[in-house]
Structures are given as structure tokens and as C-alpha cells.
Amino acid sequence: GCSMWNQSxxxxxxxxxxxxxxxxxAAHWSLQALEHHGSWxxxxxxxxxxxxxxxxxxxxxxxxxxxLQ
Numbered sequence: 001g002c003s004m005w006n007q008s009x010x011x012x013x014x015x016x017x018x019x020x021x022x023x024x025x026a027a028h029w030s031l032q033a034l035e036h037h038g039s040w041x042x043x044x045x046x047x048x049x050x051x052x053x054x055x056x057x058x059x060x061x062x063x064x065x066x067x068l069q
Contacts, residue, residue, distance in 0.1 A: 013057045013065045021069030024050045028063035040068060
């Protein structure tokens with residue numbers, strides 16, 4: 001069967017970098033921004049780890065994720 005997400009547990013996401021960059025920032029897509037047209041939001045996501053090839057995000061929001069640089 002399928003279980004529901006317990007919102008007290010963080011969502012852990014690892015993303016591979018497609019290009020090198022500096023100062024990575026964890027983000028998720030929010031439809032609440034820009035009058036419901038959507039934009040990247042930093043609220044609810046933290047960068048847990050980052051190296052030259054991968055960043056790991058720890059988020060409290062179920063969404064689409066990105067590492068912005």
C-alpha cells in the first residue's frame with residue numbers, strides 16, 4: 001500500500017549540478033508568489049550539503065525543487 005507523508009518529517013532531495021557555480025541556494029516552486037503565477041521561493045527549504053557535483057536539500061514543502069546559483 002501507499003502511505004501519507006507525515007508533514008513533520010523533512011523531504012530530502014539530492015540534485016546533480018548541470019554546471020559549476022558558487023553559493024548554491026535551495027529553493028522550491030511556489031504558486032503563491034507573483035500573484036499566483038509562481039516563482040522560486042527560499043522559504044521551507046535548506047541546503048543540507050553541497051559539493052562540486054551534488055546538492056542535498058532538506059525541505060518542509062512538497063513541491064518542485066532546484067538549486068539556484
